[in-house]
Amino acid sequence: MARKEIRIVDDSCDACIEIGQDERAVDVIRVGAMVYHLCQTHHEKFATYFADLFKKAHQEPEPDPRPTVVITGNIRGYTAEEAREAAGRLGYRVTGHVDADTELIICGTRPASHKVREAEEHGTPVLDATGPRTFGRCIAAGKFTPSGALPKTQRKITTAPARSAQAV
Template sequence: MDTLCFGCKAKGEQQSATTVIAVGHKAWELCEEHGNRFAAYLEDLFKDEGLAPAVEQRKNVVVTGTIPGYEPDTARQAITNGGFDVSGHVDENTAFIVCGIRPAPHKVQEAAAAGTPCMDATKAGAFRTAVTSGEWVAEDPLPEVSAKKTAEDVRRETDEQRESRRKREADAMSAYVHWQKTELPQRLSESSDRWAEERKEKEDAETRRLAKAHLEPELTENQKIRAWAAANDFTLNPRGRIPAAVKSAYDHAHAGQEALPEVG
């Protein structure tokens, strides 16, 4: 099953995700079209094309085997979006090798000979976590593989060897399916709950702002005294200190008003 674009899913469509937009602890997987669209929106919003790409030459990454949850082209595009070049063979420029289900023996052997770090993409959610976080951690041991098999080697494979290989592949796929059914829905649910809470906080703040905008501005104590004095035939200068006699009369007139019971 391929990883789908958030933007397309929101419109009821299905399109493979090839890039990620991350803000803080949140990340959105997007197809190329939505990625370009949101990038253009941010450029227009900030009047800036963003940070320039690093000038250092990008290192190569070798991908071998089937990565659970990703079509081959989608997985390679995701790695390219992460700032790497995808290469077919391990060499001195190879940053690490990504090993999926049934990796090519000769590529694993090349990595072993060169001491190239390995990312085990058969671990549940490992590749997807790297894509969404942008942190490509390659600290796994290389898988055990035999030399490149010929047709004669395949015919010589014993039932035990064949069963062992199939079991490893089945265990890797089972672990991924379990992650999809358990951990992934929980993460999506938590993300949805956080989104709903943040949306409600924004709506409440906007409601308070609109309500405050329609209320009469709160008067200061001096403004209240001047308004009362004008309504009760006191003559005051529009500016300056309010006479003590006027303040005393205002206090006397309002003494105990807040303590009076409401008449229903």
């Protein structure tokens, strides 16, 4: 046979006592050894708080709302780190690979061919940052505006063909 739990609470709400009021407690919350008596209003506030707390713990993180850019190649007047930091200060999220969510690819001199190919595949707009002060003017303006076309790149040759080591 199932038992029913009957709670008899004859205390005042601890939260109300803290603010100088006296409301009858209707529920109890236990956290470890601590016991809190709550009126209906505070019970609802805590119930909402706990529901939000545990719901958020089981949700996927929200995507980063900042526009995404990829910086590739040498940007005149900037090290790679300085260029990434400058874009970040403007509110852009700088990533290493182009995907469907990439808003812009910023190409300096000698851009990585695989990043250019990815941008071409996704139809990603390009900012040609090879001109003098192009990147710096965009930083001063506070935004990156697409200009130019994707550069033509060549695949890197990493090794020379192997030769036989015969003595002549």
